[in-house]
Amino acid sequence: MAIAEPKSNDKPIVLDDAIIEGAEKLSEEDIARVINDMIKTEGGARFKAYLNTCMSCGYCSEACHFYLSNDKEPRFAPAAKVKQTLGEFTKKKGRVSRETLMQACEIAFTECNLCRRCMMYCPFGIDIAFLMLFVRRVCHKLGVVPRYIQDTAHSHSATMNQMWVQEDEWIDTLQWQEDEAKDEFPDLRIPIEKEGADVYYSVIGPEPKFRAQLIYQAAVLMHVAKIDWTMTSSPGWDNSDMCMYTGDLEMTARLKKVHFESALRLRNKRIVMGECGHAFRSVYDVGNRFLGWKMPPIEVVHAVAFYDELLRENRIKIAQKFDRPVTFHDPCNIVRGQGLHEKARNVIRQTCETFIEMEPNREHNFCCSAGGGVINCGPPYKNKRVESNRVKADQLIAAREKGAEILIAPCHNCHGGLEDIIHHYKIDIEIKFLIDILFDCMEK
Amino acid sequence: MKSIEDWDWAPGKKIVADMNQWQSDYEAAEEPYVSPDGERIAAIVKIEEETYTVCVNGTPWERTFDKVWSLRFSPDNRAVALVSDTAEWSVAVDGATWENWFEFVWNMQFSRENGSIAVAAQNARSYFAVLDDAPWESGFPSMNNLTVSKSGKTSAAAIQTIPLKEGDIFEFQKGCFSVAVNGVAWKNTFINAWEIDINPEDRLVAAEVRHTLYDYTIAINDEVWPTSFSAVWRPRFNPVDNSVTAPVKVAGGWSLAKDGELFWNGRYSQLWHHFYSSDGKKIAAIVAPQFGKWTVAENDKAWDLRFNEVVMDPVYSPDNRHIACTGKADGKWYVALDGKAWPTPYDRVWAPVFSPGGDLVATKVEIGGKYAIAVNDKLIDIPFANAWDPVFSPDGSKLLVKGIGTGEDEGKYCRHILKTDTLPRR
Amino acid sequence: MYDIYALARGPFAWGAFIIFFGGIIYRLVTTVMEARKKDHVVFDYFSPYYAMRSMLHWIVPFGSTSMRRQPVLTIVTFAFHICLIGVPLFLFAHVILVKESFDISWWTLSGMAAQVMSLIVILSCVYFFIRRLVQPDVRYLSATTDYLMILLVAAPFITGFWAARAWAGFEVATLLHMLSGELLLALIPFTKLSHMFFFPLTRAYAGSEFGAVRHAKDW
Numbered sequence A: 001m002a003i004a005e006p007k008s009n010d011k012p013i014v015l016d017d018a019i020i021e022g023a024e025k026l027s028e029e030d031i032a033r034v035i036n037d038m039i040k041t042e043g044g045a046r047f048k049a050y051l052n053t054c055m056s057c058g059y060c061s062e063a064c065h066f067y068l069s070n071d072k073e074p075r076f077a078p079a080a081k082v083k084q085t086l087g088e089f090t091k092k093k094g095r096v097s098r099e100t101l102m103q104a105c106e107i108a109f110t111e112c113n114l115c116r117r118c119m120m121y122c123p124f125g126i127d128i129a130f131l132m133l134f135v136r137r138v139c140h141k142l143g144v145v146p147r148y149i150q151d152t153a154h155s156h157s158a159t160m161n162q163m164w165v166q167e168d169e170w171i172d173t174l175q176w177q178e179d180e181a182k183d184e185f186p187d188l189r190i191p192i193e194k195e196g197a198d199v200y201y202s203v204i205g206p207e208p209k210f211r212a213q214l215i216y217q218a219a220v221l222m223h224v225a226k227i228d229w230t231m232t233s234s235p236g237w238d239n240s241d242m243c244m245y246t247g248d249l250e251m252t253a254r255l256k257k258v259h260f261e262s263a264l265r266l267r268n269k270r271i272v273m274g275e276c277g278h279a280f281r282s283v284y285d286v287g288n289r290f291l292g293w294k295m296p297p298i299e300v301v302h303a304v305a306f307y308d309e310l311l312r313e314n315r316i317k318i319a320q321k322f323d324r325p326v327t328f329h330d331p332c333n334i335v336r337g338q339g340l341h342e343k344a345r346n347v348i349r350q351t352c353e354t355f356i357e358m359e360p361n362r363e364h365n366f367c368c369s370a371g372g373g374v375i376n377c378g379p380p381y382k383n384k385r386v387e388s389n390r391v392k393a394d395q396l397i398a399a400r401e402k403g404a405e406i407l408i409a410p411c412h413n414c415h416g417g418l419e420d421i422i423h424h425y426k427i428d429i430e431i432k433f434l435i436d437i438l439f440d441c442m443e444k
Numbered sequence B: 001m002k003s004i005e006d007w008d009w010a011p012g013k014k015i016v017a018d019m020n021q022w023q024s025d026y027e028a029a030e031e032p033y034v035s036p037d038g039e040r041i042a043a044i045v046k047i048e049e050e051t052y053t054v055c056v057n058g059t060p061w062e063r064t065f066d067k068v069w070s071l072r073f074s075p076d077n078r079a080v081a082l083v084s085d086t087a088e089w090s091v092a093v094d095g096a097t098w099e100n101w102f103e104f105v106w107n108m109q110f111s112r113e114n115g116s117i118a119v120a121a122q123n124a125r126s127y128f129a130v131l132d133d134a135p136w137e138s139g140f141p142s143m144n145n146l147t148v149s150k151s152g153k154t155s156a157a158a159i160q161t162i163p164l165k166e167g168d169i170f171e172f173q174k175g176c177f178s179v180a181v182n183g184v185a186w187k188n189t190f191i192n193a194w195e196i197d198i199n200p201e202d203r204l205v206a207a208e209v210r211h212t213l214y215d216y217t218i219a220i221n222d223e224v225w226p227t228s229f230s231a232v233w234r235p236r237f238n239p240v241d242n243s244v245t246a247p248v249k250v251a252g253g254w255s256l257a258k259d260g261e262l263f264w265n266g267r268y269s270q271l272w273h274h275f276y277s278s279d280g281k282k283i284a285a286i287v288a289p290q291f292g293k294w295t296v297a298e299n300d301k302a303w304d305l306r307f308n309e310v311v312m313d314p315v316y317s318p319d320n321r322h323i324a325c326t327g328k329a330d331g332k333w334y335v336a337l338d339g340k341a342w343p344t345p346y347d348r349v350w351a352p353v354f355s356p357g358g359d360l361v362a363t364k365v366e367i368g369g370k371y372a373i374a375v376n377d378k379l380i381d382i383p384f385a386n387a388w389d390p391v392f393s394p395d396g397s398k399l400l401v402k403g404i405g406t407g408e409d410e411g412k413y414c415r416h417i418l419k420t421d422t423l424p425r426r
Numbered sequence C: 001m002y003d004i005y006a007l008a009r010g011p012f013a014w015g016a017f018i019i020f021f022g023g024i025i026y027r028l029v030t031t032v033m034e035a036r037k038k039d040h041v042v043f044d045y046f047s048p049y050y051a052m053r054s055m056l057h058w059i060v061p062f063g064s065t066s067m068r069r070q071p072v073l074t075i076v077t078f079a080f081h082i083c084l085i086g087v088p089l090f091l092f093a094h095v096i097l098v099k100e101s102f103d104i105s106w107w108t109l110s111g112m113a114a115q116v117m118s119l120i121v122i123l124s125c126v127y128f129f130i131r132r133l134v135q136p137d138v139r140y141l142s143a144t145t146d147y148l149m150i151l152l153v154a155a156p157f158i159t160g161f162w163a164a165r166a167w168a169g170f171e172v173a174t175l176l177h178m179l180s181g182e183l184l185l186a187l188i189p190f191t192k193l194s195h196m197f198f199f200p201l202t203r204a205y206a207g208s209e210f211g212a213v214r215h216a217k218d219w
Helices: A017-024 A028-042 A045-053 A065-069 A078-091 A098-110 A128-142 A147-159 A167-184 A206-210 A212-224 A249-265 A278-290 A303-312 A341-351 A379-387 A390-401 A412-424 A434-441 B019-025 C002-009 C011-038 C048-059 C065-069 C071-090 C092-102 C111-134 C136-141 C144-165 C170-190 C192-213
Strands: A199-202 A270-273 A299-302 A326-328 A406-408 A430-432 B012-018 B041-048 B051-056 B067-073 B079-085 B088-093 B104-110 B117-123 B126-131 B143-148 B155-160 B177-181 B192-198 B205-210 B216-220 B244-250 B253-258 B270-276 B283-290 B293-298 B310-316 B323-329 B332-337 B361-367 B370-375 B384-392 B398-405 B412-419
Touching (some): A028 A078, A078 A128, A098 A128, A167 A212, A167 B104, A167 B117, A199 A212, A199 A249, A212 A303, A270 A303, A430 A434, B012 B019, B019 B412, B041 B067, B067 B104, B088 B117, B126 B155, B155 B192, B244 B270, B293 B310, B370 B384, C002 C170, C048 C192, C065 C071
Antiparallel strands (some): B012 B412, B117 B126, B283 B293, B310 B323
């Protein structure tokens, strides 16, 4: 599938055959028409203000793990990604070559995690992620999108979940996890479609597919904490959303409608969601907006905030603290996305004996480089993704040297990205979800 | 099917079942469900390890199963559940299973008029619907959005017609999905097909489809509208003239289209869940005239009322003169009638139920951790630990209230018939 | 010579100020109108508290991590902006012109201070120019207009300083000072220099989203 290994770093090299196949179908007129139409219809005041206000000062460069990890190669600076994409689009009034379009696609999809760290380093607060999403939407409209993430978007559209999980497979997974858990806790239930339950618990597609033990652990947590909860058997169960990242915002809207309405139909009081970052972004401040909901129509609680609440309210008790030293990776979408960093630290302090901070941390933590749909662009981009996050490896190595043996990351994509980094840079650290720790330590 | 006129409408209270007993009779009893007429309460109960059945009014079904889930009452008061025995699945109706067994069944639905039962089923990775124990003759690689008609004669679903290899995005984009009606697929294929409506005579089926990655429209009996939109929501048949309307997204916002052409002039930040008056003369919908401000619009005219979080459950009164809905603002739920929200904030409300004359609106509500029935925003003074939707008698003189009591009635499921003339009037 | 001077003192000055203020109003009004149409979120999520919080962190020197990480750039940037705005507003010669025309006046800088501050602007421009040339990421980002903009900003200060020092040819310098200053004013609304009035808008929006919705810091 890979077309060529990158030889030099001064230009993106197209690594995905679907990008090439998609672009081959386009004439320069097609490209110009779509770009100009997008700028006309969706390039609003923010778009223009951001492009016109950027002073090319370079404050953002130091924020970006791609830039820092690629030996400060200038084209990886956040503002440079805008220059190479929207800069070209606007300068040439949309009449860009297929080559430029493909490169723009590579940049927007695989060289930016939409992590919004650079937004915190820009004196004007220019939202580079917003601009890269604009580029992605142009690519979507032109049918030039990396194969793996496009396939995921197709899965979303056909099944309302990320992984082509059929309706029966999902329900079967819940029943299977319930059966497994009953061996340990005979009274335990995973209540399916329970009308009026307080909590509606939702997860992302990969949980039933690859990480069903997380559903098991969540069920045990709910059981022990005596939460009146439910999960839906309907296609609203998956809270994830790669369409938000391919630029298919109409589909994002449909996914979120199905998700929220499954909880509204069951009259649940709030949605508690598993440890996923991007899904939180989609549910909390992206998808709801496309549907006209200023805030989610039902309160949305991320797992980290939920654990914090359970501990504060003494709904669960810690039997024995986790005795190996841990460090913590702040996922962008729940830290820059909802400021959950202190709650996460409260959970860690209550459950772990030794906590070693990673530097930088909280809002300033570096992204895992998997987020923003980058890991979902699949194998062609694995090397680039991992090599472009040497700073993360440095961060982890420093934490390891201070004694951390366990890396806690409460986000699925972070897990995927960090696992690859740990493996590639041969870092002797083990990665866990927060619920892995809670599950180990709580009184059951 | 016993008609609603024949239910027991004699005023008074009846204790139907003592649920406290169930907890001691069985290893475990799950959350109960109550029949529409309120005469029966049922729950999935555990007899012993891996042995489950359904208990109705204290009496368990004779047959037990490895697993039971999705217990619900049909509109004609039968207890129906999905059951499994030796890794095969079927539907049990009042304890008797269907003849057909499958690898899995789910998504149980009832037709509104006669209580026909439809489920989605899977055998050997082939997906199909089963309507009253009759499986579709053909199965498909996948199936979603199963829909059963009001009459119970027709089932339809969005189906996949062409199997896909993993990652074959360009094949997908040629269109591998369609709609099957009673197991027969339409000839057209689409990128996607989603929600479906079936007309009252079971003659026409309409579905939301996407025929390129960017063009959404409505298909009716395999014919697509000539116009496309950047998005659509579920289509609806006019109950009288069979025209089709659907919310569509155009430049400037959402609007309503009829038979392929824009029908409403208003442009809304959102418009969905539209519905007709029974005479087909009026259409109303949940709308957001501005971002984050929700209300109901009738014939393209939005109420002045706004809820800042969500609007749900809009419904016409039987005489089509009123619309009631629920709405949430600043974390509290309200009931609204004809554009005016009633003042009481609730922790939760359920769908409003009109009296036959349209003068009363009853709703199950949660307030301060207890459940109750509110009629025209006045609470009936019977607190419940749990309650079910109230039902008016056909002549409107009585109200059936169903719930598990508190205090001396704790754990007891009671059925109350109240005279409506003793209830608060608007 | 005198004719051009009269033009620069009269119609050009008027023109420059009209274009400057008119341009700002035009750009702001059209931006707000476009935002109303296509970016309603800017208004829906606007939070005065968090907008102010964000702006404060970014107008106080070293108020953000970003600024602390690049101390030299931060010092130069603040010194530059303070002098850039301070000198033209509080220069005795400018205030006198206003007094003559409108009979209003205000506090003025001493001649020495004004000259030092002008020098700071000029040296800052030199720094910015060299930084653009030598720092690889900034060089990559820079277009010709970015370099021209530095020259455009420096020009009135170089010529003004020249005139104030009464060096040889200061009459020409004075004229060039007026013309370059007017050109700068007139171009501000229509170039990236418009960041001077877009700053509060983009910053306020970022602050509102980060603070009110995402409960996170943006500095």
